[in-house]
Amino acid sequence: MSEHAVVKVKDENGADVTPKSVAVVIGTTSHAFADIAGQGLSLDLAALAAGEAKLVVTLPDHPELAFSLKISGTGSKSVGFDGNSPLCCTLSKQTASDGAAGTRTLFVFGFAMTKKHTEVVLAAGWDYHGGADNSLYAKTWRDDLWSGTTYGTGSKTTIPKVVTPTTVVTLFDFKTGNRTRYIKGKSDWHRMDKVLQGTVATDTAGGETDVAITKRHDDDSISIVHVYGYIQDLGVAAAGSLLRLDIFSHAWVGGPIMINTFETAAFSSTTTRDPGDKDGRSKDFDSMARVADLKKAFASGGTAKMWGCQATTDNRTIVRAAARAKDKSAKMKITYAGKDFDISADEIATAIRTKILPNTYMKALAKAAGITMHGAPPGMGANLRAVGSRNYMYVDQSTYALEYKWYADVLGLKPDATGYFAYVP
């Protein structure tokens, strides 16, 4: 009498798929599957300790896919999914002959996967001042991309069902420092794995003192670089698989504020990233060593969105001044970045079109990845909306009615349903 785990994989056409490798990983020890007695890729459970484990399946043109398992029993072993079972796998218990030893119990994991890997990456910044949990916005969006409905505009709206039963949804949570991968479960979501980024969690103590901010800068904790690196690795393992990148955080004209760190003087005026800095910078793609891999990761039609603010006061001030000017060529006095200028509404329009919009983080990422990235219009802040248990970020189009009209009339820019502009490569 023995117990074996067996993995079988079929594609969307019902054809058998041969994995590159399958293993059960307990802690740091990997137990590889092998073809045993013609029953397919199998692993004798006898040698495995009871407890939590990962079933790591590597398919052609896919990244490593880890599924959470629980092994139980002391004498005879059994194995099943830990938590919600993934929708893409049917686990059955079968009996086979074990020759003279009697019968063999098989725990057969039958995966139905797509030939082409698909993935959505979400990043939730730590709300370093307000204390809100930005992962809630990411998880609502994850659920919406699965269900094909959203309440982001305040009322029920149909959106494309981007997430399928085999789409991996990866969440970088900058509050906890973890990267967690999900795949749709038979109920709710199956948590594939949770991995601390860096060696320590984000230090959320100490408020906004210089000491606390410096410690966050110096710690080896989660950074936007972990997000870039994950996407770059995806570009190598599964080119063209990334359907979306969504960032839910505070943000500014310079990029998403994931933790609110800083660049030291040695880096702030260069195109090189400060290794201690954890936030996204619009310069990131200038000095990125593997920018080609980043680009390769995105699917055809892939997209990105930064849901946070672009509440730069001076940008809003100049748009309002331009919108209110009766004579678009007449000079008026404005202050920008602490300097005084005599400038016309027409010149403001030119500056926004040729200098401000092209220097946004959204534009930089769009160019680097060859995709469209949505983000708040320059000068506008985002709001938070709760609809039942769902949580959304949006830009209030009534608050910024004057500014939106000017952007549409003068620059031909119109927002999406949630108030964000499309920044194209």
Next chain:
Amino acid sequence: MMRKGLLCVVLAACRPQPVPDTTPPVVEAHENTAAALVGAAARVVAIEIVALDDRRVIATCDAALLADVRTAIAGGVREGLTATPPAWPVALRLLMQDGAPFIAHLVGHDRLRLCPADPWRDCIADTPAPGEVAVPFELFEDVAAKVGMPPRPEYGTDGTRSSSGPF
């Protein structure tokens, strides 16, 4: 048949005359909520800018803005909450024609946030029932003129990668 109004007058005339109240007026208490402020918008007479750390009054907002501020507040409690953190570590104390002042936080460019449980707290986490009302952008500009450029990066212009600025 005696009319009802006349009956009231007759009954009132029969009551003993009240003793004049010489006690100081009681400052009317109210909840520090957005809804309460909407109802009291017409009675806002001044807005003080108060430092959060020591509650010191830094300046008083331009009185010429008051009419527009009152009108905007009376527009009602706004949906949702502003994602942008406050630009400065200050609160606004709205002094009333009568009653206790309201304590509010200027969040983003256009909103005042009020927290009933802890009026001086400007975080929204673990704060029950924060609410927001709209205010004109000119109020933000007025506070900026008196307090200085916002220290928070969300409001700043650095990071545009253009050393010469956009002009």
